[in-house]
Amino acid sequence: MIKVITYGTFDLFHFGHQRLLERAKALGDYLIVGVTADGFDRARGKINVQQSLMERMEAVKATGIADEVIVEEYEGQKIDDIMRYGVDIFAIGSDWKCYFDYLDEYCQVVYLERTAGVSSSELRAEKREVHLGLVGDSLFLNKFEKESHFVNGVKIVGLCVSPSVAVGLSDELRCLPCVTEDYDALLREVDAVYILSKPADHYEQIKAAILCGKHVLCEPPIALSVKEWAELNELAKTKGCILMDAIRTAYSTAYYRLLLLVKSGCIGKVVSVDASCTSLRDNDITPNERREKWNSICSWGPNALLPVFQILGVDYKQKTITSHIEDESVMYDSFTKITFIYPQAVASIKVGKGVKTEGELVVSGTTGYVYVPAPWWKMDYFEIRREDPTENKRYFYQLDGEGIRYELVSFLKAIQSGKNFSYINDKVSEAFVQVMEDFYKGCNLIRI
Numbered sequence: 001m002i003k004v005i006t007y008g009t010f011d012l013f014h015f016g017h018q019r020l021l022e023r024a025k026a027l028g029d030y031l032i033v034g035v036t037a038d039g040f041d042r043a044r045g046k047i048n049v050q051q052s053l054m055e056r057m058e059a060v061k062a063t064g065i066a067d068e069v070i071v072e073e074y075e076g077q078k079i080d081d082i083m084r085y086g087v088d089i090f091a092i093g094s095d096w097k098c099y100f101d102y103l104d105e106y107c108q109v110v111y112l113e114r115t116a117g118v119s120s121s122e123l124r125a126e127k128r129e130v131h132l133g134l135v136g137d138s139l140f141l142n143k144f145e146k147e148s149h150f151v152n153g154v155k156i157v158g159l160c161v162s163p164s165v166a167v168g169l170s171d172e173l174r175c176l177p178c179v180t181e182d183y184d185a186l187l188r189e190v191d192a193v194y195i196l197s198k199p200a201d202h203y204e205q206i207k208a209a210i211l212c213g214k215h216v217l218c219e220p221p222i223a224l225s226v227k228e229w230a231e232l233n234e235l236a237k238t239k240g241c242i243l244m245d246a247i248r249t250a251y252s253t254a255y256y257r258l259l260l261l262v263k264s265g266c267i268g269k270v271v272s273v274d275a276s277c278t279s280l281r282d283n284d285i286t287p288n289e290r291r292e293k294w295n296s297i298c299s300w301g302p303n304a305l306l307p308v309f310q311i312l313g314v315d316y317k318q319k320t321i322t323s324h325i326e327d328e329s330v331m332y333d334s335f336t337k338i339t340f341i342y343p344q345a346v347a348s349i350k351v352g353k354g355v356k357t358e359g360e361l362v363v364s365g366t367t368g369y370v371y372v373p374a375p376w377w378k379m380d381y382f383e384i385r386r387e388d389p390t391e392n393k394r395y396f397y398q399l400d401g402e403g404i405r406y407e408l409v410s411f412l413k414a415i416q417s418g419k420n421f422s423y424i425n426d427k428v429s430e431a432f433v434q435v436m437e438d439f440y441k442g443c444n445l446i447r448i
Ligand code: CTP
Pocket: 007, 008, 009, 010, 011, 016, 017, 020, 091, 092, 093, 094, 095, 096, 113, 114, 115, 116, 117, 118, 119, 120, 121, 122
């Protein structure tokens, strides 16, 4: 009996897949099909897959062509499978020509002509491309634009920016079809906006977007008062729009796995979460510029608060905010420390813009602790440490594009399905805003 094996993602199963399987089967008597696991796809840069592993495996099985369907989970598995299943022929589409020649040491390698004119990528893009507009006052937009090219089905078509920021923007951004200072003009051209403007502008900008039926991805805080936050969320629901916090850390695989491990009790009961996020300013800024810039608590607060609220929840009993406020007129804090007391745990964050400290994250538990070195918010690695260092474990994950592309994929999925796929739930989003509101109102605020 001649055994043939082939592999693929088989997302949105199409005619090209069907033909490939038929021809692979015709090469022998028994066909094994390896379907890639979600994590494996993500690690190899295929981040837009629409269907779950189960759905994709079901689609392959439904053809009735495969005699066996297996999961491909790791780099190097093909050699393992070929030997384990006693495979005679490895078959794959011609888009992989030469790539798998190294397998000829183990079996015959056959490249089958790829069917012209159809691909999962095209089908995903066809699902209705989302036209996105950018709003903001930061050169980070350059990075965001670059990352958007990794995501099928989204196209940046416009930009609302002040002339002073426009100077530093990439050619790609400056040459977009709609570059304007008029926010309403941008809204007319797009399906959704990514907002990176100063926090005091968020409420008005989000409200205007949602009233026009546009979806919103916004750098938190979404608003500066809980009342405004609630109003925007209600409005988004009524209008059928997605409103999502943009914190890329939440979308990094390492951070997400860390959460899962901690929640499954790998360090026992969590008693403390401590996170710091700080950066230095390029130059001393003038009071006027301060009005335009993000202060420490808005720039870094939500990011530092993310693990606190996602691990310990938002029902803290007490909170103290200690800030060094450089300019009272605009509440510009160059450094803020916040401590939280929960019924059975504590937490602290330190954020700074103009003050620097070690940007690490430590989650302490009754059987060990998680340590993430600086800059923890760009996490691709963390360690679980125990009393006995020989029991320490290190976890490594790939982080592409600081998580921006994964965040965009979630935003897109939410828009396409009408369900919120945000990794940051409403309670956490609201709790960010509560902290901001208390800071600006001076509640539980100590000035140093
Ligand atoms: N394939 C093919 N003809 C096509 C598309 C895919 O023969 N038009 C083959 C691929 O060469 C591969 C298998 O089908 O051997 C599974 O491919 P997969 O990567 O899952 O499908 P694509 O449509 O190429 O997906 P994507 O656009 O995401 O790369």
